[in-house]
Amino acid sequence: xxxxxxxxxxxxxxxxxxxxxxxxxxxxxxxxxxxxxxxxxxxxxxxxxxxxxxxxxxxxxxxxxxxxxxxxxxxxxxxxxxxxxxxxxxxxxxxxxxxxxxxxxxxxxxxxxxxxxxxxxxxxxxxxxxxxxxxxxx
Amino acid sequence: xxxxxxxxxxxxxxxxxxxxxxxxxxxxxxxxxxxxxxxxxxxxxxxxxxxxxxxxxxxxxxxxxxxxxxxxxxxxxxxxxxxxxxxxxxxxxxxxxxxx
Numbered sequence: 001x002x003x004x005x006x007x008x009x010x011x012x013x014x015x016x017x018x019x020x021x022x023x024x025x026x027x028x029x030x031x032x033x034x035x036x037x038x039x040x041x042x043x044x045x046x047x048x049x050x051x052x053x054x055x056x057x058x059x060x061x062x063x064x065x066x067x068x069x070x071x072x073x074x075x076x077x078x079x080x081x082x083x084x085x086x087x088x089x090x091x092x093x094x095x096x097x098x099x100x101x102x103x104x105x106x107x108x109x110x111x112x113x114x115x116x117x118x119x120x121x122x123x124x125x126x127x128x129x130x131x132x133x134x135x136x137x138x
Numbered sequence: 139x140x141x142x143x144x145x146x147x148x149x150x151x152x153x154x155x156x157x158x159x160x161x162x163x164x165x166x167x168x169x170x171x172x173x174x175x176x177x178x179x180x181x182x183x184x185x186x187x188x189x190x191x192x193x194x195x196x197x198x199x200x201x202x203x204x205x206x207x208x209x210x211x212x213x214x215x216x217x218x219x220x221x222x223x224x225x226x227x228x229x230x231x232x233x234x235x236x237x238x
Contacts, residue, residue, distance in 0.1 A: 012160035019190075037190075037221050044192045048159045103166075105197035107229050114228045 003068045010051045010061035010080070018065060019043040022076060029072050029137040038115035039074065039135055045108040046078035046131045052099065054082025054129055072137050073117075081128040088121045140168045149178035150216065154187030157195035169202055173209075181211050182238065185218040185226075195222075196229045203235060214238040 004025050008014045019040040026039060047063060055061030067076040085091045092113075097106035113119050116133040123129040141152040151169055155161070173181075183199065206213050215237045218226055226232055 015158050015160050016156060016190075034220070034224075037224075040190065041192050041221075041225065044158055044190075048192065048194060052159065103197040103201040105193045105200060105229065107193040107196055111193050111225065111228055115224075 002070075003066070005067075006065045008063055009059055010055045010057075010063050010082075011059045012051065014063065015044055015047050015051070018047050018063070022065065022067060022074075025067060026069070026074055026137055029069060031137040035135065035137060039076075042112045042115045042133055042135075043076065043078065045112050046133070049108050049131070050078065050080035050082065050129070052102075052104070054080035054084070056083070069137070073134055074137055075132070075134045078131045078133075079128065080130075084125040084127055084129055085121070085123040086125055088123050092121065140165065140172075142172055144178060147179040148182060149180070150182040150184050152184040152187060154189075156190035157188065157198065158190065158192055159194045162194050162198050166198055166201070169198075170205070173202065173205055179211065180214065181206050182214045182216050183235075184216045185222040186216070188219045188222040191222055191225050193225070193229065196225065196231060199231060199235070 006018065006021060022043050023036045023040045026036060050063045051057060061080060061082055064079040065076060067074065090096060092109040094110045095106040097104040112133060116135045118134045120132045121129065143150045149172065151172060153165060157165055203213050213235050215235055
């Protein structure tokens, strides 16, 4: 049993806090610097999505991260209780964004998919979104 | 403020540290102020000092690229760090902005 649970508000400062926390959590398995960097990038994308899209920058929102390491594989779930995604399949397409006027690149899910070994997104409009990802640590 | 240098008509901007959704606005404001000042005919993003970047940084660079393209100014990358390089590759930015 090796689990980590973190619960924070949806404020911008928690982007770097959460990615650093998950990076530090994975360090016990001595992953490569590149692996840590990939994980931090993917976490940053998921947390930014929760803040910008899930909660529309409302800092009273809650973001939870549930992580566990089983047999040298990190499983991490980034959860928000925000507005959810209407169509996950469309949202995961390269360059798709609902906020083009704010210089969002629409590449968040592309980067999460490329940098992690697996990703599964479950979302209910009005209920929230959960992004489950995994990556082998060594 | 961000470090920058004018040399032979080339404006080089050094983006350093971590660029994410939280930090992007300060990089955007500083860069846009330099773009508005003029005095250059090509523009270089020096990314050697980037220790973290995600897709927010891609959006930031794309936005500046569009501004500069509208001004007819060519844009280049210089010496991207390993972490910057990987995000630039995955995002496809190298297809529109070359390294020098």
